Amino acid sequence: MQNETSDIVALRAFAFIMENDDLRERFLALTGLDVENLKTTLSTPATLASILEFLIGHEPDLVEAANAQKLNPEQLVAAWRDLGGGVGQEW
Secondary structure (H helix, E strand, C coil): CCHHHHHHHHHHHHHHHHHCHHHHHHHHHHHCCCHHHHHHHCCCHHHHHHHHHHHHCCHHHHHHHHHHCCCCHHHHHHHHHHCCCCCCCCC
């Protein structure tokens, strides 16, 4: 997956998270990010990868986010890897 495409997939996943009150609260609580952090780091590969990793960590959320983008879950995982996620986790 190309990096630009991976960025777009992650940003759409972020929008999906932010539109859902429960997901948004859980994402912010688990990542420790707040609005100020997000303003300054949202365009970085590490933050984009963490967005996708959050979804990957709970399969129902991953499937729902993938469906919202009309993608399959494997494409979100590929974007996560492209953004640097899972380094050293070759499975």
